[in-house]
Every structure is written in structure tokens, then in C-alpha cells.
Amino acid sequence: EKAGYKHFMAKEIAEQPVVIADALRHYISGGALALPEGLDFTSVDRLTLVACGTASYACLVAKYWFEQIAGLPCEVDIASEFRYREPPLSDRSWALFVSQSGETADTLAALRYASGKVAKVVSVCNVPTSSIARESDLALPILAGVEVGVASTKAFTCQLTVLALMALKAAADRGRLDGPALAAHLADLATLPGLMNHALRLAGDIAHIAEELAEAQDILFLGRGPMFPLAMEGALKLKEISYIHAEGYASGELKHGPIALIDARVPVIVMAPKDTLFEKTVSNMQEVMARHGKVLLISDMAGVQAAGMGCWQTLTLPAAPALLAPILYAIPAQLLAYHTAIAKGTDVDQPRNLAKSVTVE
Numbered sequence: 001e002k003a004g005y006k007h008f009m010a011k012e013i014a015e016q017p018v019v020i021a022d023a024l025r026h027y028i029s030g031g032a033l034a035l036p037e038g039l040d041f042t043s044v045d046r047l048t049l050v051a052c053g054t055a056s057y058a059c060l061v062a063k064y065w066f067e068q069i070a071g072l073p074c075e076v077d078i079a080s081e082f083r084y085r086e087p088p089l090s091d092r093s094w095a096l097f098v099s100q101s102g103e104t105a106d107t108l109a110a111l112r113y114a115s116g117k118v119a120k121v122v123s124v125c126n127v128p129t130s131s132i133a134r135e136s137d138l139a140l141p142i143l144a145g146v147e148v149g150v151a152s153t154k155a156f157t158c159q160l161t162v163l164a165l166m167a168l169k170a171a172a173d174r175g176r177l178d179g180p181a182l183a184a185h186l187a188d189l190a191t192l193p194g195l196m197n198h199a200l201r202l203a204g205d206i207a208h209i210a211e212e213l214a215e216a217q218d219i220l221f222l223g224r225g226p227m228f229p230l231a232m233e234g235a236l237k238l239k240e241i242s243y244i245h246a247e248g249y250a251s252g253e254l255k256h257g258p259i260a261l262i263d264a265r266v267p268v269i270v271m272a273p274k275d276t277l278f279e280k281t282v283s284n285m286q287e288v289m290a291r292h293g294k295v296l297l298i299s300d301m302a303g304v305q306a307a308g309m310g311c312w313q314t315l316t317l318p319a320a321p322a323l324l325a326p327i328l329y330a331i332p333a334q335l336l337a338y339h340t341a342i343a344k345g346t347d348v349d350q351p352r353n354l355a356k357s358v359t360v361e
């Protein structure tokens, strides 16, 4: 069942290029978007995205996309807060629920709260027969296949892929993206499986770095823009399976508190493709290095060349179009957690205290 892999998590990490290609084939046809009918964003004035855990980080990445590419205002909330805050919802808005299992109790309750208050309830689930998929007006499967490892991996990148396609659809519907620009984004997305295969080849280097990470008490992850949710995802994955305390922060928040934690024993993992925000993140990284923090820079060739000097370690990913970067950078985040857990000898597929599907609140 593990197809020769030691753990389901390793198998599911490795499967990502294939399942992402499946999802792209399902939702792109003849070079055009083939999303379900009814997914028409023309008169939507606001999107509320709700989820738990890793799925909520997918929503946070999607907020950057919906707002920047489609000009559609978004709010993201975790389901356990959303459901009891009982926020006012406009009947011109849509609510979008993201869940691998489709059975998460808080997310389902949040969906039931939004039903009837918004113009449309949309869900992005891995299990198409799940309660959340069944109770939404429109359900988009992510086609990741069965995910057994408790720590979510391929479901996260498939969620991101489907959310990216939805953001492109929203941009096209709202007149923010003409035909050629949309086609260029779709052509970029077609390169994602190949880029992910490249990223998977970092496993050996990551296993090596993980041996030292396994000694740490605390680890910080930093990122800016759509890399901020990726920093939180990297930290969550690491704490779930290696039991090392980790936090993800927006790079710009560093000097507002967490920098007090930095010393030579705290590894700081900086996720920073060489994009428009790169210089800003590098200056935050240098503040860490000035306090003898051990920096692991994850970037592309241009980024590592520009800023890798003085880092404790660097990992070089292939250069990727901005839309793809958050999906691609999930792979080193997952591999870092996996190999750190292996170095610590923890139970990767069945971490203590965790359940795959949280059907009670």
C-alpha cells in the first residue's frame, strides 16, 4: 500500500507531481479553464474563506491571489472562530470552505451558518461524498486521491492548485485578465508538475540539514506575501510530526517581538523566492544573522546567489512564476518536517494526539 515508501507521508509527498497533473487535466481543457458551471464570479462582491489547520493556510494563500489577480476582496477565518463569532454576511458574497476530509466539525458548522446568508456556498474538498461537499451549492474536488498520513501534504498542494484556478476564473469573469494573460497563467501551471519533480530532488540535502534541525528546541519560519502562510504551514507540519516547537511569522513582524527569541540555537527558515518582496525579506534575514541566528534560506538560484552568503544553509529550488511559488515551496516545507521527524524517530504517519479527521470540536 505504501508502494515501496517507508511511510504514507513520504509516498504522498512524492505523489504530488502526479496528482497535481491530474487536477490540472480535470480543470483545464484545450488550453482553457474548465471549471464547473455556476462558478461565475461576475457579480460577487466578497469572498469569505473558512477552514481549519493546513486548509486554512491554503485559504490564506488564496486571499493573495483573489485580491491581487482578481481584485476580489477576501477574508479568511478559521472555522472554530467564524462559527461562534457569527459574522454578518452579505447576500452578494460567496462563502468558500476548504477541507481535505470534508467532515471537519467546525468547518461543517461554519458552512451551515453561512448557508442561506450568502449568494453561494462553494467547497473545495478531497472527499467528494463528504458532508461539506454534499451540503454546498457547488463542490470542487481536488483529486488528490486518498490521503492516509495524518499530516496533510498532497491535499494542501492540490487545494492550492484548485484555488489558483478559481482565482484565475474570478479574474477573467471580473475583466481583470484578458485571454492571452489567462492562457499564459495556464501555461505556467502546466509546468508545475515538472518544477515539483525538481524540488523533490532536494530530499537528500534536506535529510542532511534535518539531522541538525532535530537538535533544536524552537524553530522559526519566515515569509512575506503568499510565503507567509507557507511559513505557518512549514511550522505546523514540523510541530505535528517532530514535536519541535515551531512558529511561522510574517517577515515584517520579526522586529515586533519574535526577534527577541533569536540566538545561535534557534534555526530560522526563510522562504523567499526572488520576487518583488525579496529584498525586504533579506533585510529581515540579515537582522537575524546579526544576532547569530542560524538561517536556512530557501530560494531560487538568483535568490541564493544574491543573499545566500553567511547563511547556515541554503536550498535552491527552480525559479518559478509568482503564482506557482507557494505551491512549489510546500515541498521543502514538507520534506523538512518529514526528515526532521525521521531523525527524531517519531511516528510520522500517526503522530501522537492527532486524528486525521477532526469530527468533534
Ligand code: F6R
Residues within 6 Å of the ligand: 052, 053, 054, 055, 098, 099, 100, 101, 102, 103, 104, 107, 150, 151, 152, 153, 236, 237, 240, 356, 357, 358
Ligand atoms: C495538518 C492537518 C490539519 C488539517 C485540519 C483540517 O497537517 O492535517 O491541520 O489540515 O484538521 O482538516 P480538513 O482539511 O480535513 O478539514
